[in-house]
Amino acid sequence: DGGITQSPKYLFRKEGQNVTLSCEQNLNHDAMYWYRQDPGQGLRLIYYSQIVNDFQKGDIAEGYSVSREKKESFPLTVTSAQKNPTAFYLCASSISSGGSVIQYFGAGTRLSVL
Amino acid sequence: GESVGLHLPTLSVQEGDNSIINCAYSNSASDYFIWYKQESGKGPQFIIDIRSNMDKRQGQRVTVLLNKTVKHLSLQIAATQPGDSAVYFCAENSGNTPLVFGKGTRLSVIA
Numbered sequence: 001d002g003g004i005t006q007s008p009k010y011l012f013r014k015e016g017q018n019v020t021l022s023c024e025q026n027l028n029h030d031a032m033y034w035y036r037q038d039p040g041q042g043l044r045l046i047y048y049s050q051i052v053n054d055f056q057k058g059d060i061a062e063g064y065s066v067s068r069e070k071k072e073s074f075p076l077t078v079t080s081a082q083k084n085p086t087a088f089y090l091c092a093s094s095i096s097s098g099g100s101v102i103q104y105f106g107a108g109t110r111l112s113v114l
Numbered sequence: 115g116e117s118v119g120l121h122l123p124t125l126s127v128q129e130g131d132n133s134i135i136n137c138a139y140s141n142s143a144s145d146y147f148i149w150y151k152q153e154s155g156k157g158p159q160f161i162i163d164i165r166s167n168m169d170k171r172q173g174q175r176v177t178v179l180l181n182k183t184v185k186h187l188s189l190q191i192a193a194t195q196p197g198d199s200a201v202y203f204c205a206e207n208s209g210n211t212p213l214v215f216g217k218g219t220r221l222s223v224i225a
Contacts, residue, residue, distance in 0.1 A: 042215045097212065100163070106157050
């Protein structure tokens, strides 16, 4: 069953804690993305990676960190510096970055603060 | 700055009627446009896309129209069904840049 798998589906963070959201794809896509979605809002780009061992900041990177050690995996860490982390986090991938390519999305992780 | 936005935040239509969801964009360099459907609590699903060298593209029950002169994009859904109820996003990009998403329109289908 091919696609993008995000885990966990729900995550709770205590104050001062770092948490990591997992994103795995078996589509052999080069590019991967992380978006944040607040209630009733659109998607805002946090980070993206065009290729293994390389990533770029999006519009709202502050308080987040990523790594891209493997083509299949693009984990997102929400650090304690992110003061308002409650949101729906979406991971996406595409066969290449930019251009006329479709981004495919995972089912999302909903992060809440305890 | 450059942005992608929507004219109507909510749209209610009768089951069986046609739906039209609109989107305005401001980046005249945008050359690729895409529509996504997002159901509650799920990730966005690809519906249809269009490149800037086209002004119309049809899929199954959906049509996307692109008017580059006024920087306007629309999604038409024929014979709207209850399963079409969702939030619809337009997105665009140009060159080697990630997609930029609009805020979304909520479509409610009245049975």
